[in-house]
Amino acid sequence: xxxxxxxxxxxxxxxxxxxxxxxxxxxxxxxxxxxxxxxxxxxxxxxxxxxxxxxxxxxxxxxxxxxxxxxxxxxxxxxxxxxxxxxxxxxxxxxxxxxxxxxxxxxxxxxxxxxxxxxxxxxxxxxxxxxxxxxxxxxxxxxxxxxxxxxxxxxxxxxxxxxxxxxxxxxxxxxxxxxxxxxxxxxxxxxxxxxxxxxxxxxxxxxxxxxxxxxxxxxxxxxxxxxxxxxxxxxxxxxxxxxxxxxxxxxxxxxxxxxxxxxxxxxxxxxxxxxxxxxxxxxxxxxxxxxxxxxxxx
Amino acid sequence: xxxxxxxxxxxxxxxxxxxxxxxxxxxxxxxxxxxxxxxxxxxxxxxxxxxxxxxxxxxxxxxxxxxxxxxxxxxxxxxxxxxxxxxxxxxxxxxxxxxxxxxxxxxxxxxxxxxxxxxxxxxxxxxxxxxxxxxxxxxxxxxxxxxxxxxxxxxxxxxxxxxxxxxxxxxxxxxxxxxxxxxxxxxxxxxxxxxxxxxxxxxxxxxxxxxxxxxxxxxxxxxxxxxxxxxxxxxxxxxxxxxxxxxxxxxxxxxxxxxxxxxxxxxxxxxxxxxxxxxxxxxxxxxxxxxxxxxxxxxxxxxxxxxxxxxxxxxxxxxxxxxxxxxxxxxxxxxxxxxxxxxxxxxxxxxxxxxxxxxxxxxxxxxxxxxxxxxxxxxxxxxxxxxxxxxxxxxxxxxxxxxxxxxxxxxxxxxxxxxxxxxxxxxxxxxxxxxxxxxxxxxxxxxxxxxxxxxxxxxxxxxxxxxxxxxxxxxxxxxxxxxxxxxxxxxxxxxxxxxxxxxxxxxxxxxxxxxxxxxxxxxxxxxxxxxxxxxxxxxxxxxxxxxxxxxxxx
Numbered sequence: 001x002x003x004x005x006x007x008x009x010x011x012x013x014x015x016x017x018x019x020x021x022x023x024x025x026x027x028x029x030x031x032x033x034x035x036x037x038x039x040x041x042x043x044x045x046x047x048x049x050x051x052x053x054x055x056x057x058x059x060x061x062x063x064x065x066x067x068x069x070x071x072x073x074x075x076x077x078x079x080x081x082x083x084x085x086x087x088x089x090x091x092x093x094x095x096x097x098x099x100x101x102x103x104x105x106x107x108x109x110x111x112x113x114x115x116x117x118x119x120x121x122x123x124x125x126x127x128x129x130x131x132x133x134x135x136x137x138x139x140x141x142x143x144x145x146x147x148x149x150x151x152x153x154x155x156x157x158x159x160x161x162x163x164x165x166x167x168x169x170x171x172x173x174x175x176x177x178x179x180x181x182x183x184x185x186x187x188x189x190x191x192x193x194x195x196x197x198x199x200x201x202x203x204x205x206x207x208x209x210x211x212x213x214x215x216x217x218x219x220x221x222x223x224x225x226x227x228x229x230x231x232x233x234x235x236x237x238x239x240x241x242x243x244x245x246x247x248x249x250x251x252x253x254x255x256x257x258x259x260x261x262x263x264x265x266x267x268x269x270x271x272x273x274x275x276x277x278x279x280x281x282x283x284x285x286x287x288x289x290x291x292x293x294x295x296x297x298x
Numbered sequence: 299x300x301x302x303x304x305x306x307x308x309x310x311x312x313x314x315x316x317x318x319x320x321x322x323x324x325x326x327x328x329x330x331x332x333x334x335x336x337x338x339x340x341x342x343x344x345x346x347x348x349x350x351x352x353x354x355x356x357x358x359x360x361x362x363x364x365x366x367x368x369x370x371x372x373x374x375x376x377x378x379x380x381x382x383x384x385x386x387x388x389x390x391x392x393x394x395x396x397x398x399x400x401x402x403x404x405x406x407x408x409x410x411x412x413x414x415x416x417x418x419x420x421x422x423x424x425x426x427x428x429x430x431x432x433x434x435x436x437x438x439x440x441x442x443x444x445x446x447x448x449x450x451x452x453x454x455x456x457x458x459x460x461x462x463x464x465x466x467x468x469x470x471x472x473x474x475x476x477x478x479x480x481x482x483x484x485x486x487x488x489x490x491x492x493x494x495x496x497x498x499x500x501x502x503x504x505x506x507x508x509x510x511x512x513x514x515x516x517x518x519x520x521x522x523x524x525x526x527x528x529x530x531x532x533x534x535x536x537x538x539x540x541x542x543x544x545x546x547x548x549x550x551x552x553x554x555x556x557x558x559x560x561x562x563x564x565x566x567x568x569x570x571x572x573x574x575x576x577x578x579x580x581x582x583x584x585x586x587x588x589x590x591x592x593x594x595x596x597x598x599x600x601x602x603x604x605x606x607x608x609x610x611x612x613x614x615x616x617x618x619x620x621x622x623x624x625x626x627x628x629x630x631x632x633x634x635x636x637x638x639x640x641x642x643x644x645x646x647x648x649x650x651x652x653x654x655x656x657x658x659x660x661x662x663x664x665x666x667x668x669x670x671x672x673x674x675x676x677x678x679x680x681x682x683x684x685x686x687x688x689x690x691x692x693x694x695x696x697x698x699x700x701x702x703x704x705x706x707x708x709x710x711x712x713x714x715x716x717x718x719x720x721x722x723x724x725x726x727x728x729x730x731x732x733x734x735x736x737x738x739x740x741x742x743x744x745x746x747x748x749x750x751x752x753x754x755x756x757x758x759x760x761x762x763x764x765x766x767x768x769x770x771x772x773x774x775x776x777x778x779x780x781x782x783x784x785x786x787x788x789x790x791x792x793x794x795x796x797x798x799x800x801x802x803x804x805x806x807x808x809x810x811x812x813x814x815x816x817x818x819x820x821x822x823x824x825x826x827x828x829x830x831x832x833x834x835x836x837x838x839x840x841x842x843x844x845x846x847x848x849x850x851x852x
Contacts, residue, residue, distance in 0.1 A: 001470055017637050045574055060572065072572070078499040079509060085502075101634035109478040109496035114469065117476070138614075138638050138667055141631055 002115045003090040005281055009195060010094045010111040011270075014146045015124030016133055017100035020156035022046050023186030024124060024193070025097055029068045031190050036067040038084055040096040044072045073097075077110045085115050093119070093194050101142050104149040120270025122193060123150035124183075125172055127158040127165035134171055147175035152192075152250055152271030155182050178271045179250050181296055189223055189294070195268070196225075196253045196292050223250075223294055230289040234260045235276075242267055242274050245293065254291035257284055267291060303327030305340050305349045306844070308358040310826060313812040314797055323349075324358060326818040329593070329846035333814045352849060356822035356841045359792070360812050361531025362762035363799035366656075366689055366710050366752035369535045369565075371760050372521025373511035374423050380405055381424030381454055385759060388523035398430065399439055402451070406443040416446055419465070419504050423452035435460045437490025450504040456757075457610075459492040461501055466490065469500055512539065515553035518563065522554070525561035526850045528761040529821035529840040532800070532809060533561050536656065536689065536754075537568030537601025547590050547597065554594035560843065560850040562594050562819070564803050566601035566656060569644050570636065577647030584653045593846065599803065600648050601656045601689070603635045605664040608692060608727050609719050613661030615693065621729055632661060642671045649675040654685045654804055656710070662693040669701045676705060687802045690754070692736050693728070699738070699745035708802040709749040711737050711794075713769040714758040720774035734781030739769050739794070741784060750799035751791065766791035766827070767836035788827050788835065818847035 015021050025039050026048050041047055044062050047070045056063040061083075062070040073080045073096070084094060094116060098107060104121045111118035123146050126133075134143045147153065153172055158165030169180055181192060230241070235258045245252060252269035263280040264287035304326055311321040311334060318334050325332035325340040325347060332344055341347060372388065379385050379393045380402055386392050396402040402425065409420055420443075427435055440449045440462035448465035452458075466472035466488055474482045479497030483489045492498045499505055511517050525533045540546045550565055567573070567587070573580045588598035606612020611620055612632040620629040635658075636644075648655050659665045665688060672686055687708040688694065692715060694702070702709060715723070716737055724733040735741070742749045751769045753760050769791045772780050779785075786794075800810030808817050824839035843850045 005470075017639055043574075059574065076495075078495060078505055081499065082502065082506065099635075100637040100640070103633055106633065109494065110499075112477050113496050113499050114477075114502065138663065139634065142634060145630070 007117040009119035010116040014098045014104045019124040027186040035092040038091045120151040124154045127161040127168040131171040150178045151273035153180045228291045248295045251294040255287045257287040311358045315811045315813040326847040357826045360796040361819035363532045365750045365799040367755040371755040373517035376511045377421040380422035382426040388520040419448045426454035518553035522561040531819035535565040537566045540571045541567045542572035566599045581647040581651035603658040614663040615661040616663045656687045660690045703746040713751040720780040739786045762795040764836040820844040
């Protein structure tokens with residue numbers, strides 16, 4: 001069975017032309033922090049990587065010495081995903097850049113096909129452009145559909161907007177209740193976009209654990225990572241804790257032993273998407289009674 | 299030294315050339331037409347040429363030109379057809395089709411017995427159960443054929459597979475899975491339907507086999523054979539196949555290198571399929587590969603896709619948009635496949651390089667974007683003979699055809715839709731009034747737009763006589779006439795699938811009529827389309843084709 005049944009988290013990155021998607025992708029592959037990330041982009045040539053970091057380049061696939069791989073999605077999705085499935089070792093994460101008119105909701109089913117599970121939908125919006133774009137002939141409704149699908153909105157280029165992005169934020173909020181993260185020069189917090197290891201030290205998925213509390217770098221928003229102790233919980237109590245997480249939580253992850261369910265239960269939060277699912281493939285021993293959360297402090 | 303040449307005597311030669319509309323014979327030498335007239339006139343003019351009476355009982359017409367098709371029409375015949383309607387195969391044999399589950403099971407049992415390797419997948423295609431009543435095909439029906447061999451039934455829509463339990467167990471989803479489009483039964487087990495491409499991709503090995511067929515030269519040979527049996531001498535691949543490098547080009551020229559290859563192929567370059575570089579670099583490449591053309595393969599045209607399909611609710615419509623869902627909820631507009639900025643950047647680069655662009659525009663809003671783009675490109679760079687073509691152009695209004703005419707554009711109208719989906723368009727997608735003006739050939743004529751009509755094979759079966767029949771009669775599958783005022787004459791339809799199709803492929807100086815100096819590409823029919831009841835146009839027998847002066851053989 002492919003990767004012993006393991007399913008790789010899959011993030012969809014949408015947003016119109018000029019929203020800064022490629023800049024974000026560039027930042028992520030340069031700051032992968034040891035994660036083996038596969039990025040699927042419309043044009044590999046647009047991924048701007050130092051020559052020193054390139055291990056192999058065959059025109060449509062770029063292999064980096066840090067373990068990341070950039071693939072072009074020129075042909076259809078099914079074929080592109082088969083290329084990833086052909087990798088003997090599962091990557092840690094897949095990040096797919098949609099076209100400027102890609103509607104994330106229509107791509108979501110692909111992110112749950114063999115070997116993958118949807119992690120979240122992230123939509124980039126240019127602070128100086130989004131208000132006008134949402135009314136633009138031909139594509140205005142597409143922009144609306146993208147924002148409505150977002151679990152997390154990345155507001156880009158707010159440093160260039162005369163108002164610091166306040167009009168853009170208000171316009172985005174007419175479409176979406178997703179949290180908005182302010183990002184300049186694509187420098188997104190990779191932990192926010194790609195996710196965290198589980199708070200156990202022997203994470204089920206990435207095998208990587210970061211010391212807490214984590215100091216995040218220089219971001220326009222202040223991000224804070226916290227550990228929430230859960231203690232003994234039932235499945236229902238865990239659900240209600242996750243449901244009641246405040247709106248400023250942009251990422252959360254946990255693998256928890258519930259007192260009334262046999263397999264460990266996994267919690268994933270990406271912006272407003274909150275997923276709780278049993279993981280019968282994992283041992284109770286790797287679970288922990290704590291949840292890591294990243295909050296955005298405006 | 300050239301061959302002496304030969305005179306093909308026919309029951310009648312219909313030339314579509316106004317100088318000599320009809321004749322007894324056509325003289326051919328070195329693949330070109332020497333002249334048209336009586337046997338006596340030909341001999342008086344060109345000497346004592348041999349007279350070939352092989353086609354003496356046939357009516358000869360210019361070979362049909364299918365200006366919008368896909369080579370999938372050849373690839374898919376790597377497997378057997380299991381559709382509802384009888385259908386000709388590339389071998390010229392008519393399959394009777396499957397009119398019941400029993401027919402399908404009998405076909406599968408026969409094919410299962412023919413396969414030696416017990417793990418080899420059994421694939422059939424074209425299955426269409428809409429006339430079978432309410433019962434749905436499921437894994438349990440297929441399991442009676444084999445509990446070990448994977449079986450995959452590809453439905454006519456190409457958006458649905460039904461697979462058996464052996465296949466689901468091989469891929470590990472027999473007990474259900476999280477992928478959207480994999481329905482489960484009361485017992486929690488997957489019933490065997492894989493709905494839409496993400497779910498269909500769960501049949502991993504079968505999907506790989508289908509893609510493999512697209513890159514197989516044998517598929518192009520079957521495509522040409524399919525063209526032959528329906529009377530087409532030139533067929534196109536409208537940008538669904540990559541032409542991004544030498545290997546891609548060689549697939550086409552290599553497959554068609556053989557003299558016996560039964561049709562000319564025109565594959566269009568799609569910049570969205572693996573082309574690297576700036577718009578100007580891609581346009582330069584589109585020009586450069588013209589030199590890679592051969593007598594049977596012509597490169598140099600471009601195809602782009604702006605929106606989706608009307609029956610899939612993904613075409614971009616102007617207000618009032620799609621009819622609501624049956625429960626009254628609004629249907630959203632369709633999808634764009636390219637950003638308007640990217641489209642115009644590519645379009646203008648091709649236009650500047652004098653490369654003709656064919657653009658898929660099903661919905662009327664997509665047509666507006668195309669017209670705006672052509673208008674801007676022409677304002678920046680003057681090129682009178684551009685022949686930019688709106689493909690499908692199904693919901694195009696009279697006002698849009700007027701703009702198209704002023705901009706010097708061509709149209710290629712998807713007339714087959716009227717038969718295959720006309721009833722659904724009237725009741726489900728756009729309603730009776732807009733359905734009545736779909737695929738509006740007569741309006742295009744009235745407003746002065748030159749056009750062809752097409753099958754989009756394998757979306758609908760390849761066959762210019764059937765496509766003509768659709769444009770002439772506008773009869774739906776249920777037998778109603780959709781928009782009778784948009785019907786056109788047999789003569790107009792015949793020109794649409796010959797000389798006007800050739801025009802938008804920039805080949806009208808070479809093919810599309812029977813006249814001296816053009817390529818000797820003909821179709822031999824059992825009856826003259828002008829003489830028959832228009833309702834039986836589609837039933838005229840195709841005797842054979844002639845490509846480059848050679849009578850094609852199966």
